Every structure is written in structure tokens, then in C-alpha cells.
Amino acid sequence: MRIKTSAPGKLMLFGEHAVVYNRPCIVTAVSSRIQVAIEQTPGRFKIDAPQVKDVRFVEETIRVFKNKFKTGNGLSIKTQSDFSYQYGFGSSSAVTVATILAMSKLYHLNLSLKNIFSLGYQVALNIQGVGSGFDIAAATYGGTIYFLTGGKKIEPVPVKNINLVIGYSGVKADTPKIVKSLKLKVSPKGRSSYGRKNQKSKYVKIFNQITEIVEDAKKKLVNKNWQRVGKLMNYNHQLLQKLEVSTEKLDKMCQAAVGAGAYGAKLSGAGGGDCMISLVSKDKRNLLEQAIEKAGGQIINVDNNAEGVKTEN
Template sequence: MNPFTPHTLHVSAPGKLMLLGEHAVVHGRPCLVTAVDSRLHLSITLNDPVGNRFSISAPDVGVEHVEGMVADAFAGGFALAPGTRFIESALAVFHQWFPREGSIHIETRSDFSSQLGLGSSSATVACTLFALGKLFGLRLEPLQLFWLGLQAISQVQKLGSGFDLAAAIYGGTLFFSNPSPKEREIIPLNVPDLPLVVAYSGIKADTPTYVGRVAERMANWPAVVARIFDAMERLVVMGRPALENAEWSTFGQLMDIQHGLLHGLGVDTPETARLVFAARQAGAYGAKLSGAGGGDCVIVLTANDSRAEVEAALKAAGGQIVQVAPNAPGVRLED
């Protein structure tokens, strides 16, 4: 009998930046999101064709090595370590739908810190499911990966629309619509190179906390917050053709309005506001926080000949420039 040779695959998925529509997308409105070229990398090895054990090494999130039985992955909502929750949840969902025998080892590393709010959790789920499908010879279409991934993410954090997962799977720049819990519209857009500058505020945001804060504000002021979400939806509808036609001045103004609406929802901070105003005063087309708020990153749309001045203004205001490019490819096999 020939000895078994372990088989390893390497995959990666992009991070994301929300362009327009954050928070409203959690409440059934559409958004615009772009994938960025800082990627989450995952290696998966089939160590043994029999057995049902898994092990994980994820040093970027403080996990040197944990191992257990596949049947116990994220059992009862508990993971072997905080940094393995999304991998274990994805592993559990995959084996729920596609039971397979074999013991595996998973390793991850990231081009970007999980502190930046670029969607590392969704990229991890996309990589895990994509790698498992490839390892076991399954042909999983992007939309199938999306629904599996949404199930995995919802087991961990309960809240969310899936726009960041869509960006990790499809890549590029997307129009994402979330009209109901069982319905999604994911439309890849033909967008020219986005002249974005990204700056980290220095504050790590807690996404579930800020999503919950907006939900609380909606419960207290339903008519007012619904109108804000309606306005955000209109910005997305107007922003889509502006993006596709490279009408940067128009799109920048829409970004400015979106930031004002986010401030009204209570998710702006002095740190992000300082960066936004610094970028505008340096001549940017527009600037806004990107994501849940409470910190994380600010995105700035600026002409290339103003980029150096805008970056200098952001640094002077306490920002850390994050070197990423938009329109990155989605989850993929690597050499």
C-alpha cells in the first residue's frame, strides 16, 4: 500500500472598504463596497484521508496551535480560542452540508491587521469555505459560497448583512442589496481605478457594538432613523452611475453627505471627524468614515495631483496612511 502524502492548498481573499451605505445595509438598504488588495492568506493541508480532526494556527490573532474533532467545531457556539471562531464556524457549516472524512490543518496570515476594520473575519470565512471546497473536489459557485459563509458568520456575531463577505468572495467593486433575510442582490460594477486614500484613525471599532447602537437609536426614533436610511439608499442609487462613469467630484460630495448622516446616527468620533475635515481642507473631492464607525478607517477620494497634500494633512491630523488599492480580485487559489 502506498503511503499517504499530505496535500496542501493555498488560498487568499481580499479585505474591503465600504464606499456608501453603511448601517443602512443592515436594515434592508443597498450599499456600494470595494475589495482591497490587502489579503487574508490561508493554507489548508489534508494530513490524513481518514479521521475527522482539525488543527488551526493563526498567529496574527494570537493562536499558535489548537486542535479538536470536526464534530466539536464551534459546538454550542464555543470555539477553542477567540481567534478561531470564524474558522471553526465555517468548518462546522461546511461539514453540515458536505460531510467529508479527513483530518486537516489550517494556517492563516494576513497582509493587514484585524485592528483596521477591513473585513478580516469575512475574508477568513471566504477562504476557509473556498479552501475546503477545493480540497475535497467540490465545485462551489460564488453565490453558494456566499450563503454558506453568511450562515457561518451569523453563528458567530448574529448581526450583519453580508456585504463584506460578498466583497471577499466576488472581489472588485459591488452594488450589494439586502432587501430581506433570504434575498441578496450582488452586482459587480465596471469601475475605473478609484483614486482613494485610506487612513486609520488609531481607534479600533467594535462593529457589533455600533450596529447595536444604531439599532437602539432606531428603536427610540424610528421615523427619523428610517428617513436617514432612506437618504443613504438614495446616495447609493446616485453614487452607482457616478462610480461607473468616474464622476469623482459628484461621488465625493455624496461621500460627504454620507458621513454627515453617519454622524447623525451617532457613530462618528472626534478622531474620524478630524481626519475627514483635514482631507476636505486639503482639497479632496470628499471624505467619510468607512464601516461601522467608532474608529477604524476613513476613506478619501482625491485627484492624483492632490494625493501627496491630502496624505500629509491626514498624517498631521493623527491618521496612519494605509497602503491599499481598490477593485481587488475575490477569493482565489494561490501558487
Template sequence: MVRQSSDTLASCLSASSIASAPLKTILCGEHAVVYGYPALVTAIDLRVRVLSEPLPVGIIEVLSEGFGSWREYALNVAKLVEKRRLKHPLQYPIVAVYLTSRYIGEEPGSRVVVKSPAPDGSGLGTSAAVAAACICATAIRYGFNLTPPMIANLVQLCERFVHETPSGIDGTAVTYGGTFVYKRDEGPEFIDAKPLRLVVAFTGIKHRTADLVRRVRRLRAKNREYVDTIMAAIGEIAQEAARAAVQGDLSLLGEQLHANHLLLRQLGVSSKELDRLVETALNAGSYGAKLTGAGGGGCIIALVDEDVQYRVLASLQNVSASTWLVVTNAQGVHREDISEQ
């Protein structure tokens, strides 16, 4: 952790700061990663932006489009955090501001304004991106430059207050960016993947990852051999997809995406809404499409190139709640120039 000079610090304490963090998508490997198989993950150029401003010591305030605002005394936040009783739509930025302030040894006194392109529960790592951007912006305003491992650890700590046992995928993606293969207990292996164009389409249905993980666990308890065979196949797909991403082989990668989706359907985590979006994308010329994230709702991703991207985008806009055309390999969390905002 590097602290700025006293002169710079004095100006930082009275000034505002802005940081942004990317959303992420799992290209292949959902659910199988819980059981030790690899997942292929990438950061995308949809970014959460957070403005941090000073408030009197002891006050934390969060403003967010779509979720309103919350103003609370830091002492009360501390009690709720310690007892894990902070249940609020704005819990991630609240916890992030509080934990960051305590980590760097400053008394909390901050207002953060959060702007996110996608809602929580969409399967794109929104919560982790909000936490990372809040951590970075808060630390910078106090005059601290946190290293990526410090930010990742704080994001993981924030997620534990909500998910209890987060995988670490989201925190890695939003902090470091890029594309990587992730295995539980081994962490990320970053790969030199070519930037990909994806159309992301949101069903409009939010999901809770923990609920879907429990659903798969119950299925595995009833038919372990069946589920383990699917998991192993998904793990092989993730590895093959990683090789295709490095080579820039869109045809092969698209095949792996669709194959992964079909296996996730067998696990019971897809839905008629997700399947409809996947079918729409394929019919419009996508190389391959699948649900991304835990399933049960959330988003799909469709692999495209410049020739078909707008046709696929337009087709999905007709049948989805929200759509985005994105590029992978996005940069991780970082400070932004406030003069450009």
C-alpha cells in the same frame, strides 16, 4: 461542486494550498442598508491570504499573526459550534475549516496559516475575508472546487455563528469582488464602476457592528421621523454615488462621500477620531472622505487621484494607526499559485 480526479486528489491530500480573498469597503449607505435602503460596496486590493496544510484526521490548528495559535480536536470544535459557544479570536478560521470539511464530506484534519493586512473590527470585512480564504484553501486541498455561491453560503454560515444576523454584504464582497449596490432582501446588483483610488486610514479603535446597529435602533425608537429622514437621504446618496462611480466622476462621488459622513455623524456613529481623519484627508486634497463600516472606530476612506494620493496618504499617516493606498474593484476569493509565495 467539482471534485478532481483520484490521482489529483491523492496529491492534493498530501499537499498545501493557498487562497486569498479581498477586504471590502462600504462607499456609501452604512446603517441605512439595515432599513432597506441601498449601500454601495466595493472589494479592495488588500487581501487576506491563507495557507492550508494537512494534519492528522481530527485535528484543527490555526496560526495567525497578531492572534497567536489554537490547536483543537475537531470533536470539541463540533460541540462548541453546535452550541454557539466558540468565543475565541480565531473563531472565524476555526469555524470555516470545520464547516468546509463537513460540507465536502471529509473528516477535519487541517492547519491553516492566516495573514491579514488589517485587524478584525476595522470595518473592512476582515472576518469574512478570512473565512472565505479558509474555505477556498481547505476545499482545494481536499480536491474540491467550490463555486462562488457555495463559498458565499459558507461564509454567511460562519458569520451567523458570530453576528447571528449578518447582512450578507461582507460575504458577497469577499466572494465575488467587484463593485455592487446592495439592498436587503434583494441582494447585490453589480455595476460597471471605474476602478477608484482610496486611502484607507485606521483609527486604531476596533468596533462591534452589532453595538453600533443597536445604538442607531435606540435613536430611531426615540425619534423615528428624524432617523428615517436621514436614512432616506443616505439611500439617495448611495444611488447617486453609484452613478458617479460608473461615470468615473470623482468630484461628484467625493461630494456624496462627505455628505454621507455628515449624515452618519447625525446618527451618532462617528467619533472625534474618525472626524479628525476625515478633516485631515479633506485638508490634504481628497475629493471626499467618510467613515466606512459601522462607525464608532474602525476606518475612514478618502477618495484620491494620482495627483494627490501620496499627499493624502502622508497626511493621514501622521494621525492614524495604519494607512493603506488601495484600488477598488478587486477580484474575489481565488486560489493562488503556491510556487509564487
């Protein structure tokens, strides 16, 4: 029996980095997906994942699944992606979640979405060592969600497709490296106790400000108060600049978008590269796209608020 599944990529709307430190974020699933086809075979595992940046996620998913459910040997797994891993859409999380659902169906386990999230988050932590799990949650549940570190809260934000323009910076970010680097700044070693306390309080203040933005944005998204949502995006980006995770290219693209009439713009994700997002009225979309391209960005056309992990056959 051959099982086919798919899971969406994601875009962070508000709250990146702060979510690693027990704060909430808002993330949306995108229409670009990763497909997984799986079937039992005699002998060893065979993985064909040419479009997934790191086959380790598929291998670790199989290992975690086997250890938990005592499933047999011999699987053939093939993946296919609608998007490049370079965009920072969370391809590793999407392929992890799609693989878990496929194995759940193959072995007639019918795992709940909550169980799929828990297993996926375990896989991500096993490989990366750090992370909040928001990308696993987006791939699992889909839609636009309000998420608290580790899945303590996963709540749908009832909003339809948000009119975003997405620009790729042309630089692939190393998310685990950036997260770990910031962690060293938040809790520096080698300083006096007083110095460490002052340093930490600086970042705690920023994370608390980001939390206020997330809580406000949650309400304003539902109310479709796009002007306020845009201002919150600008403010969130300024705080990410203070965390020193933005880049000159991302800043330039965001400035170009706002200058062309966007309600607001910010980097999306870990920073250091990958994508920026801008909120726009439909009549200014073309102007924004041109401005972002002129600033050196590549426009990525995907819808948001997409469906979560699902069976394809």
C-alpha cells in the same frame, strides 16, 4: 494534498449601517489579502491563525462546512494576513471565504461563488448575530459591488481603481457592538408606542437618504464624475454623524482631507474608529496624506477594486 487560497479585505464606499436595514450599499475589495493553506491530516483539527483576530470564524466555517457536506475529520489550517485586523478591512470575512474555497477544492466540491457567499454569510450570522453580508460578498466576488442586504442583489459596478486615500484612526472599532447599539436606537424598548414610532421614523428617514446617495453614487462612479462622488461622500458622512457612529477623530481626519483639496471624505465601515476614506485627484494625493497624518491618522496604502477569492496554487 495542500490547497492554498486567498481572499481580499474590503472598504465600504457608501451605505454602511443602512445596509443592515434592507438598503443597498457600495463596497470595494482591497489588494491586501488573507491567505489560507489547508491539508488533510490524521486525527483532529489543527488551526494556526496568529494574525486572525478571532479563530472562531475558522472553527465555525469548518463546523458549518462539515455539517452541510458530511466531510471527514482531520484538517490542518494555517492562515497569513497582509494587513492588521485593527484596520477594519474585514479580516474575519476574508478568512471565512478563503477557508470555504480551500475546503471546496480539498474535497473536490467546486462550489460556485454564490454558494461560497451563502455559506460565509451563514458563518458570520452564527457568530455575530447581526450583519448584512456585504463584507462576505466583497471577499467572495471582489471588484466593486452594489449589494443589497443578505445578498438579495450582488451587482458589479464597472469602475477601475478609485483614487482613494485611506486613513486609519488608531482606534479598533467593535462592529457587532456598534450595529447592535444602533439597532436598539432604531427600535427602542421601554417607550410608548408613539415614542417608538417617532424614533423609528427618524432613522428610516436617514436610511432612505443614504439609499438615495448610494443609487446616485453608483451612476457617478461609472461616469467618473469624481466631484459629485466626493460631494456624496461628504453627505453620507454627515448622515453617519446623525446616526452618532462617527468619532471626533474620524471627523477631524475627514475635515482635514477636504481642507487639503479632497473631492470628499467619510468614515468607512461601522464607525467608532477604524478608517476613513477620501477621494482625491492624483496631483493632490501627497497633500492629502500629509493633512490626514497631521490630524492624527495613519495612511494605509492599498489598491481597491481587487480580485475576489481565488486559489493560489
